[in-house]
Amino acid sequence: MNGVLRTVNRVLLGLAGLVLLCVGGGVLAAAAGLSVPSWWPWYGKNDVLLSEADRDRWRGEGWWWPTVIAVLAVLVVLALWWLLAQFRRSRLSEVLVDSGDGEGALLRGRALEGVLAGEAGALDGVARAQVTLTGKRSTPAARVRLLMEPHAAPDEALGRLSDEALAHARDSAGLARLPAEVRLKAVKHRAARVS
Amino acid sequence: MTEPHGPDDGTRRPPDAGPVENGGGVLALDQSASSAAYDPTPDKERPEGHAGRFWSARRIPAGITAAVVLGASGLLLYDVAAVRAGHPAMQWRRTLADELATRRLDDVWVLTGASVAAALGLWLLLLALTPGLRDLLPMRREHTDVRAALDRTAAAMVLRDRAVEVSGVQSVRVRMGRGKVGVRAVSHFRELDDVRADLDTVLSTGIRELGLARQPSLSVHVRRPAKKG
Numbered sequence: 001m002n003g004v005l006r007t008v009n010r011v012l013l014g015l016a017g018l019v020l021l022c023v024g025g026g027v028l029a030a031a032a033g034l035s036v037p038s039w040w041p042w043y044g045k046n047d048v049l050l051s052e053a054d055r056d057r058w059r060g061e062g063w064w065w066p067t068v069i070a071v072l073a074v075l076v077v078l079a080l081w082w083l084l085a086q087f088r089r090s091r092l093s094e095v096l097v098d099s100g101d102g103e104g105a106l107l108r109g110r111a112l113e114g115v116l117a118g119e120a121g122a123l124d125g126v127a128r129a130q131v132t133l134t135g136k137r138s139t140p141a142a143r144v145r146l147l148m149e150p151h152a153a154p155d156e157a158l159g160r161l162s163d164e165a166l167a168h169a170r171d172s173a174g175l176a177r178l179p180a181e182v183r184l185k186a187v188k189h190r191a192a193r194v195s
Numbered sequence: 196m197t198e199p200h201g202p203d204d205g206t207r208r209p210p211d212a213g214p215v216e217n218g219g220g221v222l223a224l225d226q227s228a229s230s231a232a233y234d235p236t237p238d239k240e241r242p243e244g245h246a247g248r249f250w251s252a253r254r255i256p257a258g259i260t261a262a263v264v265l266g267a268s269g270l271l272l273y274d275v276a277a278v279r280a281g282h283p284a285m286q287w288r289r290t291l292a293d294e295l296a297t298r299r300l301d302d303v304w305v306l307t308g309a310s311v312a313a314a315l316g317l318w319l320l321l322l323a324l325t326p327g328l329r330d331l332l333p334m335r336r337e338h339t340d341v342r343a344a345l346d347r348t349a350a351a352m353v354l355r356d357r358a359v360e361v362s363g364v365q366s367v368r369v370r371m372g373r374g375k376v377g378v379r380a381v382s383h384f385r386e387l388d389d390v391r392a393d394l395d396t397v398l399s400t401g402i403r404e405l406g407l408a409r410q411p412s413l414s415v416h417v418r419r420p421a422k423k424g
Contacts (some may be wrong), residue, residue, distance in 0.1 A: 006250060009257035010323045016260050017319030024313030031300040031309070042300060049305060050295040065279060072272035079265035086258040151356055154334070154345050155406025162338045179340045181249075183331060186349035191359045191367070 005085055092133040095140050097174050107173060109133045120165040125152030127187050142180040150189045158182060229387035232414035249344050251327030329373060333408045347371045350405050357401040363390040365420060378415045391417045
C-alpha cells in the first residue's frame, strides 16, 4: 500500500517538475534569443507570455467553457485525493489466519502488532519496539522500528528480531511469510568514560 | 569505495601537523597527531537478496504540491464558474490576464518567474528520482524477508561507545558518512600510534558488527589534547 503511494507521489512530483522545468526553460530560452523551432509557444524577446489573441482564441466556440470547467474540476478532485492520500496511514486492521481445516479466522491487526512489539521490546539489546502491519490481510507485512539500548550490537539485535520475534509471529499466525522492514535507532546516551 | 585496495596504495597519510606542534615548541619526537585511512576488505559475497536503499514516500513535497495545485485550480474553477453564472471576474484574474498580455519576455519579473519555475521543476524532478532517506544505512540481508536499515546517528553512537573503551582515549568524535566513517580522538596518555592502532582494530570490529550492506571505509585521527595557557 505504501509502495503504491510512493510510486504515485514520485510519478506526479516528477510530472509537475517536468512541466515547471519545460515552461520555465522555454520562456528563458525564448527570452535569451536562442533560435527556437517554429512550434515553440514563445518567439523572441518581444513576445508576451500569453497574448490577448491567444487567450481569446477559442472563446467563441461552444465547447470551450464546458471543457475548461471539466478539466479544472477533474484537477481539483485529483489534487484533493492526492493531498488526502498523504495523511492516510495504511494500517492493517485484521490478519487472516488459515487454521488448516478449510476455515479461516480473523486476527485483529492491533493484537498481532502488540504481541510483536512486546516480544521485540523484550529482546536483549532492544529498549523499545514499534510495529505496524501493512499489506493485505492474507499477506501482511510488518514495519518495525527498534530503539537499541546502549552497547547493543545492531547486527545481533536484528538477527534476534528476525529469528525470534518475527519468526514467532509468523508461525503463530500461520503465515507462509512475513516480510518486514526494520529501522534501527539507538537510545541517546553519553559516552561511558573509562577511568 | 567498494574497490578493494592493496595495502600500499598511498591511502596512509602522514601525521598532520596540528597547531599544538607549531605553537608549543614541543620536541620533534613528541608526536601531536596520528592518523590513517583504511579501506575495508571486500565483502564476502552473500547468497541472499540484494540490500537496496530505502526509498522515501516523499509525503511532504507531494502534500505541498497537491495543496498548491488544489488551491490554484479550485480558485480558478470558482472564478470561471462565477463568470459563467453572470458575475464579474475577480480582480486578480483581470490583473493577471493583463500582465500576461503586456509584460514582454525580457521583463525582469518574467525572467525571475521563469528561472524560479525552472529551478523548482529541477528540484521536484530530483526529489522524484532520488531515494532520499540518507540517514538510513541499509543493512545486510541475512533473511530474505527482512529488510533493515540502521540510523546514521545510531551507528555513530555505537562506534563512539566502542572507541571510548580504548585505553588512552580521552574523548572521541565520530562522523558517520554514507560511505565513510571519520573518527577524531583525543588521547591523553600512551603512544599516539598505539592508540590509533587499537582504535583501528576496535572500530573495524565495530563496523563489521553494524551489519551494514556496504562496509564504510574508516579514517582515524588521534591527537593530544590542546595545552592550556
